[in-house]
Amino acid sequence: MPDFPVSVWIAAAVSVAFVVFFLAAWQSYRSLSPIRPLPDSADRKVAEPDCMVVIPARNEEAVIARAVASLPPDSVIVVDDASEDGTADAAEKAGAGVVAAPPLPKRGIGKANACAAGARLLTSRWVLFADADIRFEPGFLGAAVAAAEANGLSVVSIHLDPEYGSFAEHVLVPYARALVYGGANPRTNAPALFTGNCLLVQREAYNFLGTHIAVVTHLAEDVKLTSLAARHRLKLAIVRAPGLGRRRYYEGFRGIYRGIERHAFRFMVVNWMIGGVILLAALCSASWLPLLAWLAWDKQWIAAALFALLPVVTLRPWYRNWLSALSAPLAIYLILPALARGLVSAVRGKPISWKGRTVRAVS
Numbered sequence: 001m002p003d004f005p006v007s008v009w010i011a012a013a014v015s016v017a018f019v020v021f022f023l024a025a026w027q028s029y030r031s032l033s034p035i036r037p038l039p040d041s042a043d044r045k046v047a048e049p050d051c052m053v054v055i056p057a058r059n060e061e062a063v064i065a066r067a068v069a070s071l072p073p074d075s076v077i078v079v080d081d082a083s084e085d086g087t088a089d090a091a092e093k094a095g096a097g098v099v100a101a102p103p104l105p106k107r108g109i110g111k112a113n114a115c116a117a118g119a120r121l122l123t124s125r126w127v128l129f130a131d132a133d134i135r136f137e138p139g140f141l142g143a144a145v146a147a148a149e150a151n152g153l154s155v156v157s158i159h160l161d162p163e164y165g166s167f168a169e170h171v172l173v174p175y176a177r178a179l180v181y182g183g184a185n186p187r188t189n190a191p192a193l194f195t196g197n198c199l200l201v202q203r204e205a206y207n208f209l210g211t212h213i214a215v216v217t218h219l220a221e222d223v224k225l226t227s228l229a230a231r232h233r234l235k236l237a238i239v240r241a242p243g244l245g246r247r248r249y250y251e252g253f254r255g256i257y258r259g260i261e262r263h264a265f266r267f268m269v270v271n272w273m274i275g276g277v278i279l280l281a282a283l284c285s286a287s288w289l290p291l292l293a294w295l296a297w298d299k300q301w302i303a304a305a306l307f308a309l310l311p312v313v314t315l316r317p318w319y320r321n322w323l324s325a326l327s328a329p330l331a332i333y334l335i336l337p338a339l340a341r342g343l344v345s346a347v348r349g350k351p352i353s354w355k356g357r358t359v360r361a362v363s
Helices: 004-030 042-047 064-069 088-094 109-117 140-150 167-183 203-208 221-233 253-271 274-285 289-298 301-308 308-316 329-350
Strands: 051-057 076-080 097-100 125-131 134-136 155-159 199-200 236-240 246-249 350-353 357-359
Touching: 004 167, 004 274, 004 289, 004 301, 004 308, 051 064, 051 088, 051 109, 051 140, 064 076, 064 088, 064 134, 076 088, 076 109, 088 097, 109 125, 109 221, 125 140, 125 203, 140 155, 140 199, 155 221, 167 253, 167 274, 167 308, 167 329, 199 203, 221 236, 253 329, 274 289, 274 329, 289 301, 289 329, 301 308, 308 329
Parallel strands: 051 076, 051 125, 076 097, 155 236
Antiparallel strands: 125 199, 134 246, 155 199, 350 357
């Protein structure tokens, strides 16, 4: 066995763990079945699928009009969840029907309450619940409904491509997504990856489950709704829709920081093992710089040069190009405080603030 310094052996072990985790994360994401755009002829046949869209919105004046305009005309209901800005006016001008969310029930979560209020007005066969920060491409709704019907699905969580605005989003969001898919594998922890930001449900099945009212007090209302559907043996799926829509996860550094804190909190509430795995992966990643300095101190220049490339090469699939991937080491250290704060808050049972409301851990 070669007589290498301890620093080289430790760096090698960390490299293996790093590569295994993030390779598994990429394979986890790629394992999601893709929704494909319909051929032109088929797209014309289902140009107006029997599906209405509910967008719960709280203080989304900056993005709501774009979301509404990206969907078929007269297909959108925006539920204004006590916004303090011009969300309702912007949505109405963009062509959506706008209703006000009813008062929150005791310990109720605003989003679930708004979703239930919007769906209550609909009679369509399908309902799509979508966040205000999503921009859909033409043909999305027809392709999504066609895929669900072809596979006999009742509940479909649709993962969209990310959209970046600020430098912070370019740096942090790809790494955050890698951590999520590495911690929650769709084959072993599928419910944790069911997200309500783009959720397609068959209305009859949705009503049978009790609508969002049945989960109105739950922080992870989408996961809880999915668990109810699984308990009743409804057919579920998590899919991705490359090229059919984009979601801007969070705006700017502050928005990302708060979003990561909330999702870390959410994972610990839903399944503490997932939160623990994500935190361990983040801590392992954060050992990169100290180990790199140790290799340089030991004058292991070849090992140091190879180890220096580890985050960039391993995380490259999550970034748009090699130049963007150079920012991966920065993401490792910027995300860690938000991640740790959210996890610790969940463990200690402390509430967090989200969009001006206090959110408590009700699983």
